[in-house]
Amino acid sequence: MSTTVVIAKRELSSFFYSPIAYVAITLFLLICGFLFRNDFVPGQPVSMRTLFEWMVWLLVFIVPILSMGLLAQEWASGTIETMMTAPVNETAVVLGKFFGALGFLVVLLAPTLVYLGMLAIYGRPDYATIFSGYLGVLLVAGLFMAVGIFCSSLTRSQVVSAVAAATILFVITILPWWIGSSTAIVGFWRNVIEQGVFNRYVDFSKGVIDTGNLIFFLVATAVFLFLTVKVLESRRWK
Amino acid sequence: MSSGTSVIEVSELTKVYGQTLAVDRVSFTVQKGDIVGFLGPNGAGKSTTLKMLTCYLPATDGGAKVAGFDIFHQSEEVRRNIGYLPENVPLYMEMKVREYLTFRGQLRKMERGMLKQRMGYVLERCWLKNVENKTIGHLSKGYRQRVGLADSLLHNPPVLILDEPTVGLDPTQIRETRKLIKDLAGQHTVMLSTHILPEVEAVCDRVIVIAGGKIVAQGSPDELRASRRMTARVLLECKGPADEIENALTRVNGVSRVEIVNNGGAYVTAAIRSKEGFDVREEAARTVIQKGWALREVRLEHATLEEFFVQVTANQAVAK
Numbered sequence: 001m002s003t004t005v006v007i008a009k010r011e012l013s014s015f016f017y018s019p020i021a022y023v024a025i026t027l028f029l030l031i032c033g034f035l036f037r038n039d040f041v042p043g044q045p046v047s048m049r050t051l052f053e054w055m056v057w058l059l060v061f062i063v064p065i066l067s068m069g070l071l072a073q074e075w076a077s078g079t080i081e082t083m084m085t086a087p088v089n090e091t092a093v094v095l096g097k098f099f100g101a102l103g104f105l106v107v108l109l110a111p112t113l114v115y116l117g118m119l120a121i122y123g124r125p126d127y128a129t130i131f132s133g134y135l136g137v138l139l140v141a142g143l144f145m146a147v148g149i150f151c152s153s154l155t156r157s158q159v160v161s162a163v164a165a166a167t168i169l170f171v172i173t174i175l176p177w178w179i180g181s182s183t184a185i186v187g188f189w190r191n192v193i194e195q196g197v198f199n200r201y202v203d204f205s206k207g208v209i210d211t212g213n214l215i216f217f218l219v220a221t222a223v224f225l226f227l228t229v230k231v232l233e234s235r236r237w238k
Numbered sequence: 239m240s241s242g243t244s245v246i247e248v249s250e251l252t253k254v255y256g257q258t259l260a261v262d263r264v265s266f267t268v269q270k271g272d273i274v275g276f277l278g279p280n281g282a283g284k285s286t287t288l289k290m291l292t293c294y295l296p297a298t299d300g301g302a303k304v305a306g307f308d309i310f311h312q313s314e315e316v317r318r319n320i321g322y323l324p325e326n327v328p329l330y331m332e333m334k335v336r337e338y339l340t341f342r343g344q345l346r347k348m349e350r351g352m353l354k355q356r357m358g359y360v361l362e363r364c365w366l367k368n369v370e371n372k373t374i375g376h377l378s379k380g381y382r383q384r385v386g387l388a389d390s391l392l393h394n395p396p397v398l399i400l401d402e403p404t405v406g407l408d409p410t411q412i413r414e415t416r417k418l419i420k421d422l423a424g425q426h427t428v429m430l431s432t433h434i435l436p437e438v439e440a441v442c443d444r445v446i447v448i449a450g451g452k453i454v455a456q457g458s459p460d461e462l463r464a465s466r467r468m469t470a471r472v473l474l475e476c477k478g479p480a481d482e483i484e485n486a487l488t489r490v491n492g493v494s495r496v497e498i499v500n501n502g503g504a505y506v507t508a509a510i511r512s513k514e515g516f517d518v519r520e521e522a523a524r525t526v527i528q529k530g531w532a533l534r535e536v537r538l539e540h541a542t543l544e545e546f547f548v549q550v551t552a553n554q555a556v557a558k
Binding site for chain 2: 003006010014017018077078079080082083084085086087088235236
């Protein structure tokens, strides 16, 4: 078994010992439930689009809570020392933690498949669109988790880590959407705003898998993971 | 000392943190199967040196070989060949003992059958059998220390590096841990750091004394004791006039110096330093009795490592 998988498994199981993870799951599912209830009425299109778009907003706040301890806690408790003095490299540690935490997000999203079941019973949902929506949510979750683990690598304090991650996610997701609603912004700044995560995501929720968007999410995720590896290695530069 | 059997070779190892020189050109070798004590006060550079040997921190200058591998260029091989117990024993508190050790074994890519066999051995060896399914966070400090020790032994590494292995343990646990470390020698080469002198005397074959980032002395505990400027002295307690006692004892054959160390009350205590190769106890006692002074005690006092330690570190402070 590769060390990445070993670390991912440990990380995923550690979430189930953390009360805060259960709080996150509960809140997420509760809010999703209410949102779905508003959409799930006779006469409406059989889709989950509104729910998907709301999920992105929820993840802006939920991911930082889940990611805050990933490395900050290792620094604070010193377990990073036992980890790095085993024959393990920094990339395996970062990827392991990333995929472990992403695995927990999958656990968090999985119960929403119930809604799909309900749509299938009472109507004829467009499976392709819903698949594209889930793919989009996973890509967004991946990018958010990469930002989260990066913030967690910079500090020993989980609070600082969570606040920093939430701030970055707000700036790259909600802020461009908010400013974008004003038509006064044109030209260069309009282009910048259109790079916002939410704008990039909306196509997925409509059922459009655009290669440009796909690459955007994968590359941005890789960049933050790469930076995290460098932060972890930086103890050897001092 | 033949270089063929040295397991740890450190040459001119140096670590600078910003403006602070934490470790200053430290060089030493550790022979296969030895237990070497790294002795020094807090902040002497013990932990920093061990962190460099375990490839956690890079050296600013100099180098080292552990188990034949270079700590710079063969970091992964070095880490495969060491078992390391860091100071304060960091562990994942939410995990169970066996679960944690399994994780560590898998992280080291131990083969399943081997892991099972070694697991049984370390749980037995580190007295963890009765807590193997308990959550680490619920265990006492002593048990956590054992979990850390079990982790460092799990992959049967040729080299064990233990940073303050007995800190925070109760006296019984300290005795057990020392015994365990002694038993491990021969099979493993052990390097442990401590600021507790009796530990070095009880456990180690060789001692390296470090203060202010520099090695100030090294040798076997006996050699160090012998090399100490303060040689053994005889303490003699009797009833009589202090100056007369001093005079009489000074004339005894083999005595180099007499000092009255306690002159309060009826009894006087004289500290006698003898010349090389003399045991002055019998002669001194006879002298006192002949003079009619009531003799209460004659005692040979070895200078402890403690005194030596205070002395070398004080010298170090003066030299600065």
